[in-house]
Amino acid sequence: MQPRTRLAALALAAALGTAACGGGSGAEPVDPGAMDLSPEAAAGESVYVLRCTACHGADLTGASGPALGPGSSAAGRSLDTLRAVIAGGATGMPAWEGELSAAEIDGLVTFLAEVQGR
Numbered sequence: 001m002q003p004r005t006r007l008a009a010l011a012l013a014a015a016l017g018t019a020a021c022g023g024g025s026g027a028e029p030v031d032p033g034a035m036d037l038s039p040e041a042a043a044g045e046s047v048y049v050l051r052c053t054a055c056h057g058a059d060l061t062g063a064s065g066p067a068l069g070p071g072s073s074a075a076g077r078s079l080d081t082l083r084a085v086i087a088g089g090a091t092g093m094p095a096w097e098g099e100l101s102a103a104e105i106d107g108l109v110t111f112l113a114e115v116q117g118r
Contacts, residue, residue: 026070027067027075029059030115037114044111051096051101060115065093068112083109 032045049058056062060069068074074082086105090094096105 009102022074027061027072029061031059032115037117038110040107041114044107044109047100047108048058048111051100052108059084063090063092065073070116070117072116074112075118079109079113080110 034047037045048056050069054063055065056068058070061067062072066074067074077085083105085093086100086108087095087097100108
């Protein structure tokens with residue numbers, strides 16, 4: 001394969017991968033600032049804004065990472081699974097255990113649960 005063809009193929013694969021992770025997820029946009037969150041979820045929202053919005057979007061519909069809001073595949077996962085993914089990471093996602101305290105991870109899980117309508 002010639003260098004230009006290889007580069008074009010890699011660019012197409014990257015674009016499709018990004019679209020698959022964030023776009024077309026079926027997730028409903030969320031405005032957490034307009035929600036009446038519990039104190040633990042509000043603390044989790046603060047962590048989300050600082051650590052998660054770049055990849056998962058301010059409205060939780062996804063960006064370079066998957067959507068996390070209502071209607072997303074994450075909304076169908078158990079809270080224990082969400083906690084494990086946040087702590088241990090996943091393909092393309094860093095492990096936050098060691099960077100975040102257990103209380104911060106629990107707050108993130110509570111935040112996600114509340115915005116997902118659980």
